[in-house]
Amino acid sequence: MAHVDYKDMRDYLGVLEENGLLKHVTAPVDLDYELGGIAARGLDKGGDSLVGLLFENINGYPGKRVVANILAKTEQLALAIGAEPDDMTLYERIGEARQSPIAPVQVSEAVCQEEVIAEEDVNLHDLPIPWWHEGDAGRYIGTTAGVTTMDPETGYINQGLYRCMILDDKTFSLQARGGHEIGENPTKTGYGGQSHILMNEAQGKPTPVALAIGMDPALTYAAGAFVHSDEIEHAEYAFAGALKGEPIEIVKCLNSDLLVPAYSEMIIEGEILPYERINEGPHGEHQGFYTAVDNVFIVHVKSISHRTDAIHYGLICRQQEDYPKFMYSAGMRTRLEQMGIGDLLEDVWCPDSTGGGFGVFAIIAAKARTPADVARIKDAITNLKEERYLVRRPRWTIVVDDDCDVRDWAEVMWRVALGVMPDAHLSISERNNAIWHEPLEVEFDAGSCVFVDATFKTKAGFDRPINALSRDLKARVDGRWRELGLD
Ligand SMILES: Cc1cc2nc3c(=O)[nH]c(=O)nc-3n(C[C@H](O)[C@H](O)[C@H](O)COP(=O)(O)O)c2cc1C
Incomplete structure (x- = not known):
């Protein structure tokens, strides 16, 4: 049974603040565009810069308060429903x-x-x-x-x-x-x-x-x-x-x-x-x-x-918004596990930036070692069936190796650029059962799908070590950034 430490939204704002997940904005802010712009930039910046914002000094509305960005990240949702932030x-x-x-x-x-x-x-x-x-x-x-x-x-x-x-x-x-x-x-x-x-x-x-x-x-x-x-x-x-x-x-x-x-x-x-x-x-x-x-x-x-x-x-409605759409990725992973490819999944991520977080675009970090492993993933993705408001077949699926950070767009694109020979590693399905059509004029859920095999490890002859910083070294250096006077 869950246990939450709040009764209502006010208590919840207090809980967020105690956990470093909410800040008071006391500088004067305009209600026209500026408040929405600040909320949007917080969402874009992500990481530690993404916190709840309690606007307390709104031009023309003395004493009135507006809050935004309070259900936008894993740590906030965890406090909202009393579970571990995972x-x-x-x-x-x-x-x-x-x-x-x-x-x-x-x-x-x-x-x-x-x-x-x-x-x-x-x-x-x-x-x-x-x-x-x-x-x-x-x-x-x-x-x-x-x-x-x-x-x-x-x-x-x-x-x-x-x-x-x-x-x-x-x-x-x-x-x-x-x-x-x-x-x-x-x-x-x-x-x-x-x-x-x-x-x-x-x-x-x-x-x-x-x-x-x-x-x-x-x-x-x-x-x-x-x-x-x-x-x-x-x-x-x-x-x-x-x-x-x-x-x-x-x-x-x-x-x-x-x-x-x-x-x-x-x-x-x-x-x-x-x-x-x-x-x-x-x-x-x-x-x-x-x-x-x-x-x-x-x-x-x-x-x-x-x-x-x-x-x-309130929220500013856009690709990244104050609603836990990252849950969609967990939903897709769960469905793929149920379809029998859990052994191949390291991580699954449907970035909000690619169309509002409803799985238009899926990036899968896979423990794939052979083309047959990639074929199993493709088969599962192809057979994802429409479930209302739940998981649907993504319009774009990119499979990368298990050492790729699927949330790092630059790294994913590097792998697409160098790991894909288009005539061999990219396929386009006929039009059926793909998610969400806007703004293109096709029948609802009747889009075609792209499947991109951007793995290196499954490709014959690939034997190059990747020269990126190891995760440990990266964390060590990042941890010293402020001390080094570089922040
Ligand atoms: C942030 C956010 C904004 C939404 N805005 C709308 C909207 O303007 N119109 C709409 O029909 N659904 C909107 N939805 C979707 C509905 O709220 C959602 O489908 C909900 O399940 C609808 O409940 P219903 O089945 O009782 O209509 C929105 C969802 C979210 C998360």
Whole structure:
């Protein structure tokens, strides 16, 4: 059973700080682009420079705070779910939690309702909502917020992370699984928020919606992960409870029967009216492009409730973002092990930089010694089958030797440049079953795949020692860098 040292997001920020994984930014920062830019650069820099950022001095918003980059690296996720900071261990822990949901408990009073702003006084522009990307069409209030809806048939609550952009003082757009034509048939199975809205619309009814802003990190993780919300009651809350090892406390909304996490920093309650749509975006998205979507829903805000001195939490959506997408690599490794090639795997890495971390590109460090070993890996990759939101066949697979650091792009590219004779070591599949098509116009999941054998050790006649520094020497030299006055 997991044990976490926090109750809510505020406690978690304290835990991060104690562990050197969060810093206070006290210098003045602009909400327009600059805050998003700082968060983005922290993500790019990675390593010790990637820490949670609590912005405490936002120009034009005295006393208001925004936090970012708190679920972006292995060490942070480990503290969020009470496990060792090792990706495979974390992946196993998440898998166990999926199998053993813990039902939430309903409470009658909650800190997220400490202070209430009634509809007539609501002005979304009073909130410190960043203009994340320079090319965004507006301020995105929903990036890490748990967008909460209820299945009108079962009464089960669903939470998803869906992007929401402020339209005016009292409305925002909500993009759940793209745009939706008016009159579109609701897709029931497992399609969360959008199916609830379309089910209500089919009966001419409005849909109550609540944005839970500043949830604890287990809830944020659960809201963004694929969960069987049509099969398990309040599935995201039950999954988050299992991740934390204790039930999530939930409270009834002020204007509807929706149930929201009691320890959220802020709850924005609203309603989607049937047959209303708007064009939304552009918005910088995780594939690395600005996108815009037609026919998204409009939420009319009914009230805002919040903790005293609420902290806003949001993310800049891009290839590297504040969500543990590195778990995808552990997922792919697990699948390949299940397919019987565990003996060949040293490491598996799907870099976020290659398209948002959803396995468009896989680098495999392999203990391969013969062409037959490489053929086994290729066979397993070719047979990876689509699993919704889980592992799919990557568009690009590069196999390197087991002494390659798969996270070191320069080293991987060196091996591709010198270890590959294209007519012999590179193959391109026909179009079937490869992941994610954007921005190229091909049918969904019907891309072709490249398999690159960039190993040296399996190639006949290769006998050259590599002249790179040994790992020990590199660590020793790096450890002295500051002492040598070179930092
Ligand atoms: C950071 C982040 C942002 C996301 N933004 C969106 C979004 O704008 N629209 C969307 O449909 N899904 C988005 N997703 C994916 C959904 O949150 C995810 O698929 C979730 O499982 C949806 O739950 P549902 O099946 O209940 O709809 C996002 C995921 C993450 C991690």
